[in-house]
Amino acid sequence: MDDLLLARSLFGTTMAFHIIFATIGVGLPLMMLIAELLYQKTKDQEYVVMAKRWTKTFAVLLGVGIPTGTIAGVQLSLLWPGFMEVVGRVMPLPFQIEMYAFFIEALFMSIYVYAAERIAPWMRILSLTLVAIGALASAVLITNVHAFQGTPRGFRYENGQYVDIDPWAAFFNPSFFVTAGHVALSAYVVGAFVVTSVAAYKMMKNEAGSRVYNFHKKALKISLIVGGIFAFFTATNGHEAAQYLHEYQPEKLAAAEGLFETQSHAPLAIGGFTDRETQTIKWGIEIPWALSYLAGDSFDTVVVGLNDFPEAMWPPLFVHTLFNAMVGIGTLLILVPLFVFAWRKILKKDYYPKWMLWGLVTMGPLAVLAIEFGWVFACTGRQPWVIYRVLTTAAASTTATNLNVLFISFIIVYIILGIAVVSVLLYFFRRNTELDDLERAEKKGVPLFSSNS
Amino acid sequence: MADALLAITVLWGFVFIYAIMATMDFGAGFWAMVYINREKTKATNIANRYLSPTWEVTNTFIVALVIAVYSLFPRAAYSLGTILLIPGSLILLLLALRSAFLVFSNIATDYRKPLTYISGITGIIIPGILISVLPVTQGQYVDVKDITANLDLTALLTSPNVYAFIGFAISSTLFLSSLLLADYSKASNEMEAYRVYLRDGKIMGPISLVMAFLIMITLQNEATWLFDKMMEDLPLLILSVAFFLIVGIGLYAPNPFRKGVKGMPRLSVIAVTIQYLIASYVYGKAHLPYIIYPNVTIESAFTDPNSFRAVFITYIIGFAILFPGFIYFWSLFMNDKRYLRQKG
Ligand code: HDD
Numbered sequence: 001m002d003d004l005l006l007a008r009s010l011f012g013t014t015m016a017f018h019i020i021f022a023t024i025g026v027g028l029p030l031m032m033l034i035a036e037l038l039y040q041k042t043k044d045q046e047y048v049v050m051a052k053r054w055t056k057t058f059a060v061l062l063g064v065g066i067p068t069g070t071i072a073g074v075q076l077s078l079l080w081p082g083f084m085e086v087v088g089r090v091m092p093l094p095f096q097i098e099m100y101a102f103f104i105e106a107l108f109m110s111i112y113v114y115a116a117e118r119i120a121p122w123m124r125i126l127s128l129t130l131v132a133i134g135a136l137a138s139a140v141l142i143t144n145v146h147a148f149q150g151t152p153r154g155f156r157y158e159n160g161q162y163v164d165i166d167p168w169a170a171f172f173n174p175s176f177f178v179t180a181g182h183v184a185l186s187a188y189v190v191g192a193f194v195v196t197s198v199a200a201y202k203m204m205k206n207e208a209g210s211r212v213y214n215f216h217k218k219a220l221k222i223s224l225i226v227g228g229i230f231a232f233f234t235a236t237n238g239h240e241a242a243q244y245l246h247e248y249q250p251e252k253l254a255a256a257e258g259l260f261e262t263q264s265h266a267p268l269a270i271g272g273f274t275d276r277e278t279q280t281i282k283w284g285i286e287i288p289w290a291l292s293y294l295a296g297d298s299f300d301t302v303v304v305g306l307n308d309f310p311e312a313m314w315p316p317l318f319v320h321t322l323f324n325a326m327v328g329i330g331t332l333l334i335l336v337p338l339f340v341f342a343w344r345k346i347l348k349k350d351y352y353p354k355w356m357l358w359g360l361v362t363m364g365p366l367a368v369l370a371i372e373f374g375w376v377f378a379c380t381g382r383q384p385w386v387i388y389r390v391l392t393t394a395a396a397s398t399t400a401t402n403l404n405v406l407f408i409s410f411i412i413v414y415i416i417l418g419i420a421v422v423s424v425l426l427y428f429f430r431r432n433t434e435l436d437d438l439e440r441a442e443k444k445g446v447p448l449f450s451s452n453s
Numbered sequence: 454m455a456d457a458l459l460a461i462t463v464l465w466g467f468v469f470i471y472a473i474m475a476t477m478d479f480g481a482g483f484w485a486m487v488y489i490n491r492e493k494t495k496a497t498n499i500a501n502r503y504l505s506p507t508w509e510v511t512n513t514f515i516v517a518l519v520i521a522v523y524s525l526f527p528r529a530a531y532s533l534g535t536i537l538l539i540p541g542s543l544i545l546l547l548l549a550l551r552s553a554f555l556v557f558s559n560i561a562t563d564y565r566k567p568l569t570y571i572s573g574i575t576g577i578i579i580p581g582i583l584i585s586v587l588p589v590t591q592g593q594y595v596d597v598k599d600i601t602a603n604l605d606l607t608a609l610l611t612s613p614n615v616y617a618f619i620g621f622a623i624s625s626t627l628f629l630s631s632l633l634l635a636d637y638s639k640a641s642n643e644m645e646a647y648r649v650y651l652r653d654g655k656i657m658g659p660i661s662l663v664m665a666f667l668i669m670i671t672l673q674n675e676a677t678w679l680f681d682k683m684m685e686d687l688p689l690l691i692l693s694v695a696f697f698l699i700v701g702i703g704l705y706a707p708n709p710f711r712k713g714v715k716g717m718p719r720l721s722v723i724a725v726t727i728q729y730l731i732a733s734y735v736y737g738k739a740h741l742p743y744i745i746y747p748n749v750t751i752e753s754a755f756t757d758p759n760s761f762r763a764v765f766i767t768y769i770i771g772f773a774i775l776f777p778g779f780i781y782f783w784s785l786f787m788n789d790k791r792y793l794r795q796k797g
Pocket residue numbers: 150179180182183186187189190234235236237238239241242243245326327328329330331333367368370371372373374375376377378379381
């Protein structure tokens with residue numbers, strides 16, 4: 001591999017690894033908060049136990065999320081010094097403000113975990129709310145940098161100089177709200193469905209009607225409601241994100257849809273693979289006129305095709321498949337909670353058959369996959385630009401060579417961390433079963449949150 | 454000029470805060486490992502009690518530092534990014550293992566020992582590599598070709614000055630953290646742990662001082678410009694050594710407030726912080742106007758004035774918002790007897 005490709009692969013791998021922990025780190029605090037609030041409302045101890053077990057999971061995931069985020073932040077400067085120089089000059093605000101979000105999250109997370117038993121219940125809820133806000137804010141702000149890469153504003157680039165710099169105009173670039181909204185909503189989708197997966201798995205492993213089964217049934221219900229609602233919002237907002245691409249980054253939308261000829265009444269291709277030679281989608285299903293309608297709310301909308309751009313400026317064509325996979329999963333994540341609802345309320349079945357639980361177990365991993373596909377689509381679909389029509393990736397890259405040793409070292413460390421984090425979680429929850437925690441919660445004066453063993 | 458000077462002062466402030474917090478953090482991790490088999494003294498418990506709630510906050514400071522570099526001095530970020538690829542990546546790899554295994558060791562209690570060993574050992578190497586950024590910015594190991602700069606690793610690895618810095622970083626890490634933990638164990642009423650850390654402080658103090666002298670001696674040959682400019686502030690350097698003597702008083706003198714207890718660790722912690730503040734001020738001042746000698750100065754690297762103004766405003770607002778949070782945090786973990794004097 002050449003050095004540019006290595007740098008891209010290394011950074012992409014780092015991000016793909018960080019994003020798993022980061023997204024759950026945004027989504028899970030909302031679930032914890034909902035459980036705490038439900039407890040305050042119902043005084044049902046099981047909700048405190050849920051909050052505690054999710055908090056522990058969150059704390060363990062932080063142990064990987066924080067260092068990999070640190071790697072991401074520093075690697076931006078190490079691998080893309082040309083990019084960070086421009087960001088430093090024009091777009092420093094999101095990173096700067098993100099710092100405060102990180103601090104808030106770090107301070108109040110420690111308070112929520114290590115001082116849980118010493119602070120008043122309202123203070124506990126306030127701390128948790130601040131953790132959730134801090135996590136959300138850091139996601140929104142970092143995504144703003146990504147939004148800026150697609151719709152750069154707040155400067156003019158003349159004779160190799162960046163002039164007329166307005167950092168707030170850069171901050172409020174056109175796609176900020178839509179993109180950040182999509183990332184935030186999809187993080188809540190992931191947080192909820194990860195809970196669904198665990199709950200469904202535990203329901204399968206325990207006798208129906210047992211205490212542990214009922215505990216997880218409650219968690220399953222919350223997670224499906226929260227997940228389903230946010231999946232719906234994610235999809236409507238994703239539709240808007242696609243319309244922004246139509247307006248601001250037409251070649252990205254063309255690559256996402258595999259559209260070569262500029263046309264009105266453009267068809268929507270679902271599934272399949274883009275073929276560069278024949279300029280068609282193989283194995284896909286075509287819905288006539290639909291793309292024009294989706295892009296501009298009318299069938300006459302002219303959608304720009306790839307042939308309007310020089311081939312050297314095309315993004316990689318496989319992004320069509322990634323985009324479709326994300327949308328496909330998104331659709332499924334809306335339909336499944338509706339199906340479960342119909343099963344229970346309309347068909348009036350009061351049990352969960354095994355096949356259904358197995359299906360529910362796959363929801364969490366699928367949601368994480370949608371995140372991965374969405375990000376690789378968003379970053380790779382921007383190629384060859386690192387800042388759209390301003391700075392190419394090649395020009396922003398480090399001049400250092402022999403990146404392969406680094407690439408391998410980072411991959412090894414990610415593998416070690418990945419295996420370790422899963423083992424630690426399995427170990428911890430095997431040692432601390434639901435029943436242990438339920439008993440602890442019933443006894444007064446026994447610490448629940450800070451109990452480690 | 455005034456803006457660039459203000460910016461470099463902010464950056465230097467971050468470096469200093471992070472340096473102090475990081476030495477406490479990595480040092481505490483190392484001591485937690487060293488005393489893991491001596492359960493009776495509680496020395497490991499004390500270190501963990503400090504470490505558990507604070508490591509995340511400390512880590513956030515390193516991120517703040519990197520962000521400050523590229524938003525205040527983008528041109529320097531460009532050069533540093535290119536030069537520091539190898540040492541920077543090494544730090545990141547070690548930091549990832551260290552933080553993760555620190556968290557894991559608190560959760561997977563049956564495997565606490567091996568996990569603590571991994572985090573303790575990786576943790577104590579990190580300050581040594583981190584500090585090598587300083588000699589790199591002194592310029593003598595950087596090849597500049599056309600517009601690209603490269604780090605000359607052989608020159609770096611054969612320089613006595615670099616080793617003096619590394620030795621200083623590791624010994625100060627152990628020194629400062631043992632002072633802090635002595636104070637922390639005294640506040641927690643763990644007198645056995647207190648005596649252990651007081652003794653460690655007595656051992657590490659003189660070693661750190663020797664290392665500091667070694668830095669100056671090797672600096673004279675390798676970066677004469679810097680040495681000469683530091684010597685212009687000789688009175689301040691002497692004052693810094695005077696504060697070191699106060700640290701010594703805090704370690705050896707009997708406590709006037711509590712009978713039968715030797716040492717005033719709080720005095721030592723404060724004195725050592727002032728000592729490092731003075732010394733790093735002298736180093737930083739002599740380093741100006743260069744960020745990387747002799748190509749990158751604070752002037753040439755400075756960001757756009759509009760961006761600087763915006764960033765500076767967020768600093769003021771951000772820290773105004775965060776300040777009560779820090780105070781509350783401090784009162785819960787550094788000053789609350791219920792936390793400090795818990796069992797186990
Ligand atoms: C659970 C995750 C998830 C789900 C179910 C969806 N998305 Fe998504 N999508 C993301 C997670 C995501 C993401 C990972 O968060 C991305 C990557 C970059 C970004 O801004 O968000 C993204 C990007 C992204 C983009 C590109 C934005 C850009 O490049 O600037 C578009 C057009 C859509 N999405 C559209 C949709 C549509 C129409 C969906 C309909 C169901 C959908 N997404 C579901």
